[in-house]
Amino acid sequence: RERLALSRSVIREVFRRREALLSTDMGADARFDPTRTAARGEIKSVMCAPLVRDGRVIGVIQLDTRARSRAFTRGDLDLLNAVALQCAIAIGNARAYKRRQEYSRNLVYLARAMQRLSSSLDRERICRDTVKASCSLLGCTKGSLLLRSEPGGPLQLVYAVGMSREVVRRVRGRPAGERFAQRVVDTGEPLLVTRLSELGSGECPPPDPEQAGRYATESFVIVPIFASGDPAAGRGRTIGALCVTDKISRGVFHGNDQELLQILASQAGAALTNAELYEKATVDTLTRVYVRRHFMQQLEEAVANARYGGGGAPLSLILIDIDHFKSVNDVHGHLAGDAVLRTVGRLLKREVRTGMICGRYGGEEFCLLGPGLDAEAAASVAERLRGVIAAHEFRVPGGLGLRRTASFGVAQHLPGESASALIARADRALYEAKREGRNRVVIASERPPSGRHRSPASEPESPR
Template sequence: MGIREWLRPDIASPETSAWQALSGVAEALVVCAGAVLDIDDEQQLLQHYCDQLTELVPSLRLAWIWFGDPDTRMIVPQVRAGAARAYAEHLCIPRTRLTERGPAYRALQGQRSEPYRISATSLFGPWREMARQHAMQEVLVLPLQSSVDAQRGVLALYADVPGYFERIGLPLFEAMAGLFSSALSRAARHKALENAVMVDALTGLKNRHAVPVLQRQLLRADDDAAPAALLLLDIDHFKSINDVHGHAVGDQVLGAIGQTLRLHVRSGDLVLRWGGEEFLLGLPGASADAAWAVAESLRQQVAAVRHVQADGQLFNVTVSIGVASLLPAESLDQAVQRADGALYAAKRGGRNRSVLA
């Protein structure tokens, strides 16, 4: 359907304000489509979209977006723009039997959008009253959906004239929401790629690129004083394993040790392949004593694994472990350095042992 067919004959003249609004939306569409190539960050991109929309389209007082888990219990706008953005700053829509019948949750469920008149006597009186204080007469909430992951969202647009969205043509605003949805899909694809970069192909464990994940995991505890610890683990005499049994067997040993570590830590712990024959483990909530006990248990588990050499003979491998309990205000780097010092002491002390920094 062509743009002109959406317009009623009485507003199809280029002189009318509807025509200006229409060309504003079209311009915003073009500008927003271009921005997809320039802006990587999801939130920044959606903010840019809302800014452009409210700047270029006359009568649009406010545009806000929420995106996330479709089962959310609360919709709170993450980006907002327009003369009436103060309204969205304090907006939070809990999921209730009443709000589930309102435009935001209906859009979240993917239902086709109808514009809602804003009137003090409507179902959601208090919000409508506030919206009227911001000179808003009509709201249109459109569903957003990523095609890559389960993420959903809503784009809410508020106009200062009644009947505005129908008059300009809903398909145009739906096209805009389609563009916003592709931005969500693109961001999800970017995140998936980032995750792929974080995974070590040989062991399937996360690698050094996942340090930010480790950092978040260790520092997640609400209480600053909550303990956390690091284990730096190095395979003993790995060079001679490669030399004696061959590189392919060396690779198998690395894979088997990675698997053993992953199987024997708690679900909130993180195991990274730190490089070569080294593994770094993050143990949130573990005191120094607990971390040392975990290290000793892992050391014994690893030593018990029997590996197969090329001629079918079995052999065992040991590891040395440096344990560092995170000190208050210490950076992850500093803690890793202390764990490295303890690992060095374990090697010098004869290997196949754990040392606490």
């Protein structure tokens, strides 16, 4: 233990002076702690040389001898310095090679992650994959993605890794990022912090009590996300920020980490922009379900698959019409009608089975496509939705609560049947539900109706 303590004092001296050290007689050397007499009695002579790479001490070589008749000389120290120089070069080259290998692996992983992002048009999936890829890429245990709720609006947490469910539930949907993330979004410049304690008081916001003990390290990286995905070109607005912290190694982040993270964030920005454009083209802005054109494309593909390669799996279509909807607009105004339509769209998206496709067929009519559902299963879904809508109180402007019901027509795809024929049978079933008193579910017969089926606006209001 005494010898170890002495070695530490010698090494500290070499690190401090950044030059080699030679003691020919430890017992008489005043540079060291006089209390280490026991160790001095054992060690006759010591020499120590720093390993210097790029002007920085990366290690130390120490030799000592107990031979009373043999003490190290200046020539021995010169030889040790030469050995230390070669060791420093070898260690530096090995570390550089390791970094290059790691960087190459990261680039391969980054390319795959970017490919996954570019192939998706699902906003939630893009956000999830971006955060998970960031943590895997940089070896982190915590990461998060924050986006503006609207252009110029506050940041909101969209997805996070490494946070407890309670924290995510408390933060999600609320304005967030008043600290460093907000600064990155406002300036459009990335932020790399090796140690939070090294920031000046003007740079470091006051501690957040809610974040106390949440992070294991003080190092983190935050990069901006641009709508264009090309921050270098200065195009596009800043829509959010990507944050990572707490390396598994407990180490600090470096410039390469920031560079890789910014590349990934740029691809995420491009993917989110594409997803936004896709959503505008396919999703109804009022009800947040698919527009009729996109729904019909999905229906045509599903029917073609059922006709030519579906393997016998059933396919059903449900048409939905809000009962007496015209009276809502006439009595309470079109804003009230919009509120009812918006709520019905939300209820349908919340209640339908996974894999079902929901769209707005026209006006107050909605449509559901059920791959894998036969007529009875689809009717069961429709009956549940009918009950949900009938039991719901629709809040409209002015605080008024309205009650509304809906009618449902269900049709299962028949062998060889076209999409238009399937719609015609479901439409006829919906008409029958209206004629029989509304607020009910009717399953279409397997016999196609004669003549052309009506459009959503072609029938008179009375059966509606």
